Amino acid sequence: MGSIKGRLGALRRSGQELLDSGEAERLLGGSVLFTKVESVVNWARKYSFFLYPFVTACCGMEFMSVAGPKYDLDRFGAALPRFSPRQADLLMVVGTISHKQAPVLVKVYNQMTEPKWVFAFGVCAVSGGFYDNYATVQGIDTLIPVDVYVPGCPPRPEMVIDGLMKLQEKVAQERWSDWPRGAAPVTDEAKLTEC
Amino acid sequence: MDASVTLQRLTERFGDSILETHSYRGDDTAVVKKEDIVALCTFLRDDGKLLYNFMMDLTAVDYLGREPRFEVVYHLYSLRYNRRVRIKAGVPESDCSIDSIVPVWIAADWFEREVFDLYGIAFNGHPDLRRLLLYEGFEGHPLRKDYPVKKRQPLIGPIN
Numbered sequence: 567m568g569s570i571k572g573r574l575g576a577l578r579r580s581g582q583e584l585l586d587s588g589e590a591e592r593l594l595g596g597s598v599l600f601t602k603v604e605s606v607v608n609w610a611r612k613y614s615f616f617l618y619p620f621v622t623a624c625c626g627m628e629f630m631s632v633a634g635p636k637y638d639l640d641r642f643g644a645a646l647p648r649f650s651p652r653q654a655d656l657l658m659v660v661g662t663i664s665h666k667q668a669p670v671l672v673k674v675y676n677q678m679t680e681p682k683w684v685f686a687f688g689v690c691a692v693s694g695g696f697y698d699n700y701a702t703v704q705g706i707d708t709l710i711p712v713d714v715y716v717p718g719c720p721p722r723p724e725m726v727i728d729g730l731m732k733l734q735e736k737v738a739q740e741r742w743s744d745w746p747r748g749a750a751p752v753t754d755e756a757k758l759t760e761c
Numbered sequence: 762m763d764a765s766v767t768l769q770r771l772t773e774r775f776g777d778s779i780l781e782t783h784s785y786r787g788d789d790t791a792v793v794k795k796e797d798i799v800a801l802c803t804f805l806r807d808d809g810k811l812l813y814n815f816m817m818d819l820t821a822v823d824y825l826g827r828e829p830r831f832e833v834v835y836h837l838y839s840l841r842y843n844r845r846v847r848i849k850a851g852v853p854e855s856d857c858s859i860d861s862i863v864p865v866w867i868a869a870d871w872f873e874r875e876v877f878d879l880y881g882i883a884f885n886g887h888p889d890l891r892r893l894l895l896y897e898g899f900e901g902h903p904l905r906k907d908y909p910v911k912k913r914q915p916l917i918g919p920i921n
Contacts, residue, residue, distance in 0.1 A: 699910075
């Protein structure tokens with residue numbers, strides 16, 4: 567076995583390999599951890615979503631089910647609903663959004679501090695669902711950016727959990743440069759004109 | 762039949778204004794001219810043998826292609842005599858308005874606003890004729906039969 571210096575030198579050719587293998591930590595006696603700040607922060611973020619449940623319709627029952635002890639969103643660190651958008655970083659839009667409600671939703675979104683994510687819960691939030699009529703917003707992505715779409719009427723708790731895990735994967739891959747994203751654009755003319 | 766007292770009294774008092782009456786299965790109905798609606802409602806409310814003191818419902822129907830196109834429908838109830846009557850008043854598209862009955866029953870206020878909102882029928886003399894369910898800036902009246910099913914409304918901006 568050569569000196570530490572010699573072994574590090576041999577590994578220097580592939581720095582990523584050195585980090586991934588854990589070899590460097592072992593060489594330094596396990597008291598030092600090499601990682602990227604981005605990875606650590608994303609790891610922390612993805613396991614501590616603070617929800618803001620924007621519950622407007624029957625999907626709310628399914629949300630209660632998935633948040634309750636049987637399916638238990640807390641296993642994923644997403645169980646603490648905040649009742650002020652300023653304390654939340656995950657906006658769960660649960661149910662139908664009418665045009666009259668649209669400015670309220672946009673205001674709530676814009677009040678949340680960044681980084682923040684949006685979860686479209688149920689087919690009404692995703693696309694308007696079968697409410698293809700004069701009163702309903704045809705998908706909340708005409709108002710605010712959406713990270714995860716979970717269709718279903720209402721979605722099964724398993725689907726919600728799957729969606730949340732997809733969001734965790736997404737958060738784990740974010741870069742510093744992804745934030746801040748700024749206030750939501752209110753009107754997407756392209757989406758309005760297509761009929 | 763006891764229930765048709767209402768229609769008899771109405772016909773005696775407003776003979777020329779009553780276009781049609783029927784009482785199918787005891788549902789008293791009078792189709793009337795829209796010009797006399799306030800006088801007629803006042804009579805229904807105040808006449809000692811009628812006393813229709815409860816305006817239960819006010820709505821409208823769009824018979825697209827028929828003349829008059831719209832029909833405003835009033836459902837009244839007499840708590841004193843336990844009687845109901847339905848009054849219908851035709852409203853043509855060319856003169857899309859009818860006199861407000863808020864001075865007779867104040868409960869008609871929001872009903873008339875709703876009909877104005879969804880059918881675009883104006884109520885003359887209404888104290889505050891604004892949209893009730895939809896928002897300012899909504900284009901058209903969605904319960905009209907010729908409202909385009911796929912029409913998209915301009916989204917409203919955030920508050921402030």
